[in-house]
Structure formats: C-alpha cells, structure tokens
Amino acid sequence: MLKLSNGHLAYGIGEQTGIQFPDIELLPGQSLGLFGPSGLGKSSLAKVLAGIEALSGGELVLPEKQSGLANPVQWIFQQPEFAFNPRLTLRASLEESWRGEGYQSLLAQFAILPSWLDRRPSQVSGGQLQRINILRALTESTQYLICDEITAHLDMLTQQQIWQSLGQYTKERKLARLVISHDEELLGQVCDSIIYWS
Amino acid sequence: MVSLMAVVPKWANSRIFTTVARLFLQLVLVILLAYLLLSWSPLDPINAYLGGNLYSVSAQQKAELTVQLGLDQSVAQQFLHWFNELISGNLGYSNLYQQSVSEIIKDKLPLSLLLIGLSWLASLFMGYLLGLLAGLFQGRFVDRVINQSAWLLACIPSFWLGMLLISLFSVALSLTPVCCAAPIGMRFEEQSFWSMSQHLLLPVMTLALVHMAPIILHTREKVIDVLNSDYVVYSHLHGDSKRQVVSFHVLKNSVLPAIVLHFASFAELFGGSILAETVFNFPGLGASIVKAGLANDTALLMGCTLISALLVFCGNLIANGLSKYLLAGESK
Amino acid sequence: MLSVEKLSIQSDEVNLLSPISFELKPGKIMGVIGASGSGKSLLASAILGDIPKGFSRGGKVTFSTEGLANSDDSFASVASVALAAQSATVLDPLRTVLTQLLRRVKLTTQRKAESTQSALLKTTLNTQSQYTQLINRQIARCYPHQLSGGMAKKALLAQASWQQTDYILADEPCCGLDSQSAQDIYAHLSYLAKQETRGVLVISHNLKQLLSVADEILVLQEGQLVERTTPDKILSGMSHPYTQALWQAIPANWHKEKVKYAEIA
Numbered sequence: 145m146l147k148l149s150n151g152h153l154a155y156g157i158g159e160q161t162g163i164q165f166p167d168i169e170l171l172p173g174q175s176l177g178l179f180g181p182s183g184l185g186k187s188s189l190a191k192v193l194a195g196i197e198a199l200s201g202g203e204l205v206l207p208e209k210q211s212g213l214a215n216p217v218q219w220i221f222q223q224p225e226f227a228f229n230p231r232l233t234l235r236a237s238l239e240e241s242w243r244g245e246g247y248q249s250l251l252a253q254f255a256i257l258p259s260w261l262d263r264r265p266s267q268v269s270g271g272q273l274q275r276i277n278i279l280r281a282l283t284e285s286t287q288y289l290i291c292d293e294i295t296a297h298l299d300m301l302t303q304q305q306i307w308q309s310l311g312q313y314t315k316e317r318k319l320a321r322l323v324i325s326h327d328e329e330l331l332g333q334v335c336d337s338i339i340y341w342s
Numbered sequence: 343m344v345s346l347m348a349v350v351p352k353w354a355n356s357r358i359f360t361t362v363a364r365l366f367l368q369l370v371l372v373i374l375l376a377y378l379l380l381s382w383s384p385l386d387p388i389n390a391y392l393g394g395n396l397y398s399v400s401a402q403q404k405a406e407l408t409v410q411l412g413l414d415q416s417v418a419q420q421f422l423h424w425f426n427e428l429i430s431g432n433l434g435y436s437n438l439y440q441q442s443v444s445e446i447i448k449d450k451l452p453l454s455l456l457l458i459g460l461s462w463l464a465s466l467f468m469g470y471l472l473g474l475l476a477g478l479f480q481g482r483f484v485d486r487v488i489n490q491s492a493w494l495l496a497c498i499p500s501f502w503l504g505m506l507l508i509s510l511f512s513v514a515l516s517l518t519p520v521c522c523a524a525p526i527g528m529r530f531e532e533q534s535f536w537s538m539s540q541h542l543l544l545p546v547m548t549l550a551l552v553h554m555a556p557i558i559l560h561t562r563e564k565v566i567d568v569l570n571s572d573y574v575v576y577s578h579l580h581g582d583s584k585r586q587v588v589s590f591h592v593l594k595n596s597v598l599p600a601i602v603l604h605f606a607s608f609a610e611l612f613g614g615s616i617l618a619e620t621v622f623n624f625p626g627l628g629a630s631i632v633k634a635g636l637a638n639d640t641a642l643l644m645g646c647t648l649i650s651a652l653l654v655f656c657g658n659l660i661a662n663g664l665s666k667y668l669l670a671g672e673s674k
Numbered sequence: 675m676l677s678v679e680k681l682s683i684q685s686d687e688v689n690l691l692s693p694i695s696f697e698l699k700p701g702k703i704m705g706v707i708g709a710s711g712s713g714k715s716l717l718a719s720a721i722l723g724d725i726p727k728g729f730s731r732g733g734k735v736t737f738s739t740e741g742l743a744n745s746d747d748s749f750a751s752v753a754s755v756a757l758a759a760q761s762a763t764v765l766d767p768l769r770t771v772l773t774q775l776l777r778r779v780k781l782t783t784q785r786k787a788e789s790t791q792s793a794l795l796k797t798t799l800n801t802q803s804q805y806t807q808l809i810n811r812q813i814a815r816c817y818p819h820q821l822s823g824g825m826a827k828k829a830l831l832a833q834a835s836w837q838q839t840d841y842i843l844a845d846e847p848c849c850g851l852d853s854q855s856a857q858d859i860y861a862h863l864s865y866l867a868k869q870e871t872r873g874v875l876v877i878s879h880n881l882k883q884l885l886s887v888a889d890e891i892l893v894l895q896e897g898q899l900v901e902r903t904t905p906d907k908i909l910s911g912m913s914h915p916y917t918q919a920l921w922q923a924i925p926a927n928w929h930k931e932k933v934k935y936a937e938i939a
Contacts, residue, residue, distance in 0.1 A: 299879040301709050333928050573763065573765055573767075579757065
C-alpha cells in the first residue's frame, strides 16, 4: 500500500515555507487522479512518492522494496527525452530495466514496432519514445505507477492509444495508478476518483 | 540531509558569508601549497642571500645567518610563524630587497596592474571585434584567416612572442625600446607620457595577442549561435535586414558573454604577466615573484602569491556575479 | 484574401508537405488540425518562407484585396503575415518583452511607411485597447526566461498581433495551458478576426478548443490535406473518417458511441 499523510516538503535552507501535500492513499488496482494547476509542486509530490526526494514532515508508507529488484513505485514523467541515455539504443535501455527480454511480449500491446528499438532516443518521435518509456517502467516488480502528465505533449490519437493500452495492462496486473494531469476530462475517463489540489 | 540543514544557522546562508568563506579557504590552500613547494626547493637560501658568494663567510657566520633567517626551524614552525605575523598585518621582510614586503608590493603592484589592465582591455576589445567579424562572415575568407590566426595565437607561448616582438620591433626596426619600463635611471612615473607608451607597447601587445585568442574563438561561436537562433530567424522571417538583426540581437547577446568570460581569464593574464615582465624586464609584481622564488625569499614570495590569489579570486567573483545578473536569460 | 496554391515542401527523397491549396479570408478563423508529424507547423513555416535546409518549396502564396490588383509574390509579403510562434525561443533572451514588442511595432510601421506612426503607437499603448489586455505590466517587464507558460503564449501572440499585419498564423497558441489562459488567448484571436477583420490561421492538436472558435478546419495527415470541413460537420459526424477518429480521440468522447452516418440524413 502507498499512503501519504500530512506530507510536507520544505525547500531552501532554513526556509519556513514549503509545500503541503494532500493526503493520498493508493490501493492495488485503484486508479487515482490528481488535478491541479502547474507550479504547485505536483512533480515534487511524484518524486516523494517514488522515493527520490525525502519528506520534511508527515508520514509516508511505501511498499517494501526488495533488494536486487526495481522500485515497486515507478514514476513516469512528461518528457521522455530526458529519461533515456542518449547514447544507448532503446533496446539496450529496455533491457537494462527489464534485465532481459521479458518486454518482448508486450511490444504489440503498446503499439511499439520492433524496428524502433534499434534506434537512439533522438531518432524516434515523442509519441514512440513515451510508449517505450512507459513499457520500461512496467517490469515484474512494479506495483504502483505515478503517471506525471505523461501524455500532455502528445497528440490526441497517441494519447488515446496510450491510455487504452495502459488501462488494459494495469487492469490485468492489478496495478495501482496515480494519474497527475491538468486535463480534467482525461482524468474523468481514466480514474476512479480524483483529488483536486489547490 | 534534511536534519543537517536544520543545524546550519540562518545567517550562515547569506551570500556574503559563503563568498568570504570561499575566499578564505582558497587563500589558505594557495598559501599552504606555495609554502610547501618552496620548502622543497633545492635552492639554498643562504646562497641566494649572499648573492652566490657562499664561501665569503666563515662557518660561524653562516651558522648565525641560519638562525637569523629562521632557517634552523622546521618548515611547519616557519609557516606558523609567518601565518601569525600575517594575521597581525605584517607581511614580513624581504631578504632579497632588504625592505618590508608590504612596501615592495605597494611599489610594484601598480605597474603590474597597469600592464594587466591594459592587456585585458586590449585583448577584450580586439578579441571581440575579430570574433564578431569572423562569426558574421562565417565560411568566408575573413573568417578563415581570423579563425586560423586565433588557433595559432592560442598555441604561442607569451615569452616566445615577447622575444620575437623585441627582436623585430626593438632590434631590427628600432621602433621601441629594447627593455624595461622606463629609460635607464628613471622611475616609471617620471618619464613622459610618450615614453611610457613606447615602453608599454610591446609588453601589452604581447599579452593582448596571446590572450585574445580564447575571446576570438568564443565570440565567433557565440555569434554563429545567435545568427542560427530562433529569435534571429524570426526577425529575418518578419522582414528585418541583416544590419537590424546584428545591431539589435547579435551585439548584445555576444558582447555580454565575452565580457563575463574575460573576467574569468584574470588568472591566465596574471600568469602571462609574470612571463612578460621577465622577458621585458619590467619591475612589476610578476618579476618579483620569479626573483623571490629563485632566491628562496619566502616572505616576498608568499606575499606576492597572496596578492595574486586575491586578484584571481576577484576576477572570478566578478565573472560569477555578472553572469548571474547579465546572463540570466541564457539557458542551457 | 490569402491564397495558398499547391504549396509543398519536398526534397529529392522525401515529401514533407504534399501540395496543399486553400484560401484564408479576412475576418475568418481557420483551424489546422492533425497528429504530430502531420505537417501543421510546416504549413505555417512554408507560408512565411521558412524552409528547412535541403528542401525546396513549391506552389505559391498570393495576397489579393477585393477591388485591387493581385500582388503576386511567390513568397508571402512580409507586411501581410505575422507568426505567433509556438515557443518562447523566438524572443531575445536578453531583452524584456516590452522592448521587443515595441521594436516590432516600430519596424513594421517603418516598413509600411505610414505617416501616422505616432498615432499607431498611441493606439497600441492605449489602455482601453485589446493589446494591453493581452499584455499586462507584469508580462511586459519580464525577460523571456521569467515567463510562465501562459504568459509566454500571450507574449508570443502579442508579438504577432502588434505587427498590424492582415493575417496571423498562430502555431499552437494554447498548448499546455490551463483552460482560463486558453480562453484568454482564444478571446484575443476572435477579437483579431471579428473586430479587426484580420485573417487568422490557428494550428493546434487540440480539436475540442479549435471547434469552439474556428469557422473552418483543415485536417492534415502526414503532410497531406485530408479534408477541409467545418465544426458543424464534425460535430454531426459528417466528415472524413480520419477527422472523426481525431474527434473520438478527445477524452470526453472516448466512450461515446460512434455516430453512424446512415442515421444522419
């Protein structure tokens, strides 16, 4: 289970101000939406939940991370260009996360053509790269997905296709999802419930 | 990490405090390193003190001299002694010049600053202009000439260039004096303005030529960058002439980075001035450092090192500050 | 009227933009919709004359005014078209927004050789004017890197509209904005079209927003013009299947039944 209560993140040394996070509770199989205008700190919240940044105050319950396996909480963010090593081929990046070729069976489900994998990140389009980025986060050990504006810069058709594939996959594997977006209608379609953060 | 931050008091976060602390740390490290190097010097300080006439004194006189110069103490003891004196404001006494170090610095620093300052301005001005021309006429003959010359200049050692210029202009053409900052017997300030210019011409030219190369190359790249930027393309698409684009966009976006970069090259200029002062026999601080090193005159060497470290630090500090305020818009 | 005839961008191996023809009338807003890579932004660049290296432009762009002779340029007359760019990189990073905008005004009025330059400047800065409604003091004083997403889009739109051209090309004017900022932008675009009778071409990947403001819509797919349609036709399901697929891809429509053509008669 993933739970955040009274979460607070201070920034700057000795500063009094900080970000007060809303209370979040994610159970397996649940899809929770987070709606809020930009600049508030939605990405900081994602980083805290993914274990990348430490909380200044409050309580955070994270699923157990087994040594040797990947973090069960995976954070996927808006710009896939920054998520890949530009020198590796996409296949190499995928195999680095999956530690093997387990991803092959999922390529078709996410509409990824095998020929793309031999290219470098700069040689594929934004939509293609984001799909591969998402696939990279869906290893065996993943239980919780934090989707941080993952389709904000993609066109409508790609966005629809990605959410269809992702929705199907998370339903099959009973993954939990926190979807962060400023598109209310998208959240309405994709989430069971929505938190409005102001 | 978070708990550690809570321990640091609020006033320690201020920019002034961190800057002063950085300066202090840098100076301490420089001093330690310089002292250490000097203590490993194979040169015999007694020999230097006596001007090479090591055998002109008896063994007993030599022993007395050793104590007087403080050389019987260990390196650490000597250093602590010097440091304590420094804190109370006393830079020490130079055995080489038989004067207090502060006086020597007061005497020689202005000339060095003049030399460095003029060279800095000349290399900035000429370097920027040439870089701008090269960038504006990219690929054409002008650009190729300037580009190749800049690379060549970047490889030339300043002392070699200085000697070359002396043999050309002073010896062969007799246009400039052969050496020194002033005619024999005169102090620098006593000569006429014309004479001063004549004596400064070659050293400044040497330093400026060698140090304009980075500015030329950097400015050229920057100008090319700006000409290919989205905002210049937009201006062209909406009817701006090349002249309008250059005067509004190119100049400001290339001059400011050049100035900021040049402030950070104080260190090289100082190093270059040491060589130039030696070649041209200028009685500046740079030449004093060399002489002090060769004579194992610890006090003078440490004093000069301290001043030069301060100058370099100031140059970098200005570059840092300007970069934050003038170039905040430049993004990676 | 802005006439685009068989406009294309191609090289020996690749066709980026197939020959496209359409007209843009003053006072109208035309939308251009398509997936990424469809050539929407390329269309705007092609009209302006900005061709990527190694490619050539085919076809022509002409401007005609009713009752006057055609001004037949094979490149768009700069005095007639301005671009509201997609990203703030078209702003000089070392100058404030206002400085740059005023410079645009100055240059274009010089070019138009209008004797009423000062009068134009006064109108531009008139507090009652729509121009200052788009750019407030805060945006005007900022440097480009200090602008948030919404502020940047407003500055970019102002950069185009302050040039007083007959036609404006707006490239993704609301991409990534929240609904309030998007509304402000579209309100200004409507103002430009209706009140100032300028011709506005809006490029967007957000079909829903476009439908509320455009008079006509061009649909592009992989550099080709799929169809030219109207919002009414799309809403009632009487448009090309690809267009309908784009409409279905809007999150609000994901679970709606596909409208069957046979039922619309």
